[in-house]
Amino acid sequence: MKKLSLFFLSLLICAVASAETNKLNLFIWSEYIDPEIISNFEKKFDCKVITDLYEDSESMLAKIEGGGVSLYDIAVPPDYIVSVMIKKKLLAALNMSNIPNAINVDDKFVNPSYDPGNAYSMPYQWGTVGIYARKKAGQTIDESWGILFDPKMNAGSFVMIDSMRESIDSALKYKGYSINTTEPAKLKEARDLLLDAKKRTLGFESGVGGKNKVLGKGATFAVAYSGDAVRGMSEDPETYYFVPREGSEIWVDNMVIPAKAPHKEMAEKFINYILDPEVGAKLSDFNQYATPNKASLLLIDQDDRKNPAIYPSKEVMAKLEFVQDLGSHTRIFDQVWTEVKTK
Amino acid sequence: MSAETIKKRRDLILSSLTSGPGIVWVCLFLLVPLISVMAISFLTRGEYGDIEWTFTFDNYKRFFGYGIFGFDPLYPIIIVRSFILAAGTAALCVLAALPLAFFISFLPPRYKGIALTLVIIPFWTNLLIRTYAWQILLAPGSILSNLVHFIGIVPEDVPALPSAGAVYAGMVCDFLPYMVLPLYTSIEKIDWKIAEAAMDLGGNGRRVFRHAVLPQIMPGLVAGIILVFIPALGQYVIPDLLGGAKTVMLGNAIGQQFGASRDWPFGSAIAFFAMGIVMMGLWLYARVARKHGEEALL
Amino acid sequence: MKKNGPILTTISFLTYIFIYAPIVMVVVYSFNLAKYGAGWTGFTTKWYAALFRNEMALEAAKNTLILACSSTLVATTLGTLLGVGLSRYNFPGKRLFSWLMYIPLVIPDILMAVSLLLFYGLIRQWLGLFELGMSTMIVSHVTFEIPFVAIVVRARMIGLNPSIEEAAADLGANTWKTFWYVTFPLILPGVLSGALLAFTMSLDDFVVSFFTTGPGATTLPILIYSSVKRGITPDINALSSLMILASIVLTVLVQIFGRKEQERGSKIT
Numbered sequence: 001m002k003k004l005s006l007f008f009l010s011l012l013i014c015a016v017a018s019a020e021t022n023k024l025n026l027f028i029w030s031e032y033i034d035p036e037i038i039s040n041f042e043k044k045f046d047c048k049v050i051t052d053l054y055e056d057s058e059s060m061l062a063k064i065e066g067g068g069v070s071l072y073d074i075a076v077p078p079d080y081i082v083s084v085m086i087k088k089k090l091l092a093a094l095n096m097s098n099i100p101n102a103i104n105v106d107d108k109f110v111n112p113s114y115d116p117g118n119a120y121s122m123p124y125q126w127g128t129v130g131i132y133a134r135k136k137a138g139q140t141i142d143e144s145w146g147i148l149f150d151p152k153m154n155a156g157s158f159v160m161i162d163s164m165r166e167s168i169d170s171a172l173k174y175k176g177y178s179i180n181t182t183e184p185a186k187l188k189e190a191r192d193l194l195l196d197a198k199k200r201t202l203g204f205e206s207g208v209g210g211k212n213k214v215l216g217k218g219a220t221f222a223v224a225y226s227g228d229a230v231r232g233m234s235e236d237p238e239t240y241y242f243v244p245r246e247g248s249e250i251w252v253d254n255m256v257i258p259a260k261a262p263h264k265e266m267a268e269k270f271i272n273y274i275l276d277p278e279v280g281a282k283l284s285d286f287n288q289y290a291t292p293n294k295a296s297l298l299l300i301d302q303d304d305r306k307n308p309a310i311y312p313s314k315e316v317m318a319k320l321e322f323v324q325d326l327g328s329h330t331r332i333f334d335q336v337w338t339e340v341k342t343k
Numbered sequence: 344m345s346a347e348t349i350k351k352r353r354d355l356i357l358s359s360l361t362s363g364p365g366i367v368w369v370c371l372f373l374l375v376p377l378i379s380v381m382a383i384s385f386l387t388r389g390e391y392g393d394i395e396w397t398f399t400f401d402n403y404k405r406f407f408g409y410g411i412f413g414f415d416p417l418y419p420i421i422i423v424r425s426f427i428l429a430a431g432t433a434a435l436c437v438l439a440a441l442p443l444a445f446f447i448s449f450l451p452p453r454y455k456g457i458a459l460t461l462v463i464i465p466f467w468t469n470l471l472i473r474t475y476a477w478q479i480l481l482a483p484g485s486i487l488s489n490l491v492h493f494i495g496i497v498p499e500d501v502p503a504l505p506s507a508g509a510v511y512a513g514m515v516c517d518f519l520p521y522m523v524l525p526l527y528t529s530i531e532k533i534d535w536k537i538a539e540a541a542m543d544l545g546g547n548g549r550r551v552f553r554h555a556v557l558p559q560i561m562p563g564l565v566a567g568i569i570l571v572f573i574p575a576l577g578q579y580v581i582p583d584l585l586g587g588a589k590t591v592m593l594g595n596a597i598g599q600q601f602g603a604s605r606d607w608p609f610g611s612a613i614a615f616f617a618m619g620i621v622m623m624g625l626w627l628y629a630r631v632a633r634k635h636g637e638e639a640l641l
Numbered sequence: 642m643k644k645n646g647p648i649l650t651t652i653s654f655l656t657y658i659f660i661y662a663p664i665v666m667v668v669v670y671s672f673n674l675a676k677y678g679a680g681w682t683g684f685t686t687k688w689y690a691a692l693f694r695n696e697m698a699l700e701a702a703k704n705t706l707i708l709a710c711s712s713t714l715v716a717t718t719l720g721t722l723l724g725v726g727l728s729r730y731n732f733p734g735k736r737l738f739s740w741l742m743y744i745p746l747v748i749p750d751i752l753m754a755v756s757l758l759l760f761y762g763l764i765r766q767w768l769g770l771f772e773l774g775m776s777t778m779i780v781s782h783v784t785f786e787i788p789f790v791a792i793v794v795r796a797r798m799i800g801l802n803p804s805i806e807e808a809a810a811d812l813g814a815n816t817w818k819t820f821w822y823v824t825f826p827l828i829l830p831g832v833l834s835g836a837l838l839a840f841t842m843s844l845d846d847f848v849v850s851f852f853t854t855g856p857g858a859t860t861l862p863i864l865i866y867s868s869v870k871r872g873i874t875p876d877i878n879a880l881s882s883l884m885i886l887a888s889i890v891l892t893v894l895v896q897i898f899g900r901k902e903q904e905r906g907s908k909i910t
């Protein structure tokens with residue numbers, strides 16, 4: 001009997017001890033963070049990082065709303081989703097005294113319109129949406145969204161992106177409209193374009209999935225995020241990335257802390273860690289996205305700094321639009337997207 | 344107190360001790376959630392995707408076609424499409440399962456067990472794995488993909504995957520054992536003397552089958568069809584992986600609303616409709632199973 | 642009439658090939674050298690080795706086992722009791738409830754998943770319980786496992802020869818003793834079959850887990866799904882092949898138990 005109680009006591013101690021070990025529940029896009037950064041963080045702060053992945057912003061939001069607000073410590077939503085989350089009171093205010101590295105953030109990203117004063121978010125990476133393509137011998141492709149939407153172009157097999165704003169925005173840009181329009185007539189046109197493209201597409205994939213499909217020669221074109229595309233390019237030089245001439249999206253992903261996060265202080269330490277100049281540089285070197293950290297900009301691989309796929313030229317930048325949260329008008333976008341996916 | 348009352352009381356006590364916990368659990372975690380789905384289907388979706396406690400029929404209106412953009416039979420089309428897929432799958436399964444079930448039944452007894460186990464093994468393998476495997480089987484450049492193009496089932500420039508055909512392949516492959524097992528049980532119980540008598544009376548093969556054999560395997564056939572049709576109607580994984588997220592069925596539509604679309608009330612309306620169909624199928628199945636022993640399929 | 646002709650045999654073999662094709666493909670391609678695409682570039686076992694260094698895969702495997710074991714334990718206990726109770730004792734509403742028990746047999750996974758998600762969400766709002774994670778997944782799994790165990794156990798109970806229990810009662814054993822020392826050992830193979838069934842169902846589940854999971858509770862099927870969505874790679878095939886192996890072993894075990902139990906039953910009666 002004594003042996004048994006001793007055994008259970010030791011089990012209990014172990015259980016309590018493991019509960020004491022610091023934890024961080026990270027909710028992030030797939031292939032977005034260097035596993036070494038995570039293990040370095042774990043060693044530095046004596047913490048266990050548990051990572052869950054998502055493939056699109058709307059599913060991430062759905063998971064947070066559906067209970068994740070008290071489960072995850074860090075999420076990485078894009079700019080317009082941050083405004084939604086703030087309005088829905090899903091985020092915890094950042095304790096800036098825990099994030100001294102915030103001064104490293106480039107002025108362009110400080111005090112953004114979607115989060116005045118950076119009360120709830122800190123920028124993580126930024127990038128563009130475009131087309132990742134496989135070169136076809138002796139063919140010059142018109143770098144346009146027509147690859148998807150112009151049936152007469154017939155440039156090759158393509159994959160569409162399984163993300164609401166990205167898809168609808170590409171259709172709107174093709175027509176020359178703003179990606180933040182709320183006019184039902186224009187959205188109807190976008191819907192029809194998408195439905196028509198759907199008949200000819202190989203399917204809807206996540207950003208990373210589409211990139212991998214092109215890599216695996218399962219498709220010639222895929223709508224992809226800049227960093228994923230650039231990583232694909234280094235694996236296969238026969239591929240390339242471009243922002244269509246009609247224009248596209250520019251986005252900023254941000255680190256946020258859900259309102260009821262179980263390990264808020266550790267989360268703030270994590271944000272601070274990512275904003276460290278060297279860590280930020282290591283991050284961008286890994287995922288090949290653009291860094292919002294002015295100190296990291298000096299430390300990253302300088303070839304990346306000159307890569308127009310990662311850091312677009314002034315002419316391309318002029319054609320890029322930031323996605324904005326459209327408030328109650330999001331309902332129309334939702335309906336268009338549901339129709340596109342369901343028809 | 345009469346012996347009858349004593350027995351009744353004893354039964355009640357023993358019931359609560361044995362069946363009690365199980366019943367409470369199933370009611371709490373199966374019945375109550377299904378009822379809440381029904382309840383939520385009458386509520387409204389908040390601006391950003393939460394649930395507002397306002398009673399409305401809007402979700403059902405939208406489901407039957409009257410949404411924001413005017414009349415649009417989007418969901419009725421999905422219902423019809425799902426029904427066709429489920430019915431098609433059931434039909435194909437019957438065609439494929441009949442020969443196999445008879446084959447196993449006609450085997451010498453020592454091989455029957457192995458033959459059955461061979462059918463059951465894939466059945467108990469993860470559906471997800473078996474389904475995504477079709478992506479490999481039908482990938483561009485694979486033997487099967489080339490074969491399908493060569494025969495001409497699929498035109499040259501259209502990939503074999505994702506497609507409705509791929510979805511059917513995945514569905515039949517998955518649901519076949521559900522059909523084989525009940526059919527087999529029924530076939531084992533056939534009284535062959537009736538068929539022999541029919542032959543003696545001069546009937547040809549087809550007539551003998553239709554009038555002497557078929558009626559005897561009806562219970563197995565019906566059970567199999569229900570076991571295939573109902574779950575097939577609400578399939579999520581197969582249309583998702585093999586239809587390229589292009590072919591949306593009832594199951595996918597429901598999943599979408601509870602996921603990225605964040606419209607739980609609307610999703611509940613679709614789910615409640617699907618539930619109604621399940622209940623009808625269930626009632627049919629219970630009737631058949633009670634007559635002929637439900638462990639047939641286990 | 643009762644012999645297998647050549648046509649029937651050929652069709653049947655083709656059918657067998659059809660249902661095994663996917664499984665075979667997964668196993669074969671787990672040895673493919675190429676990381677992307679469907680072209681075969683060479684044979685290698687490196688993907689299997691890589692699995693054992695893959696933290697996410699190991700973590701998922703651990704979660705899957707915890708989930709399967711815990712849910713099977715609870716479901717077998719409750720299910721056995723339920724099966725015994727339904728076969729022996731009457732109570733008001735028994736007919737209705739038996740009918741209810743068939744729901745998990747035919748209900749599409751997505752309906753179960755979504756109703757549970759909703760239910761947990763509502764309870765969370767009012768009582769703060771049921772945070773999504775391992776506990777919600779275990780509860781969900783138990784829910785669809787109980788009816789299967791109950792049905793199997795009930796069938797075995799009905800198949801028992803009542804004279805044995807009557808004999809025990811005549812010798813002075815009370816209800817509990819009769820059950821524990823006489824009935825239960827007789828239905829034990831059935832109980833074990835039910836348990837193995839429940840365990841396999843837990844391993845196989847994807848949709849319900851997918852919708853009711855939380856951080857740190859990712860299971861193998863969920864991991865495989867997310868990976869497949871990003872593109873099939875041989876390491877996923879390796880992982881899947883191992884799962885297939887586990888399922889095969891379990892299925893064969895269930896079949897063996899089922900047959901042993903039949904022999905036992907026939908020997909006693």
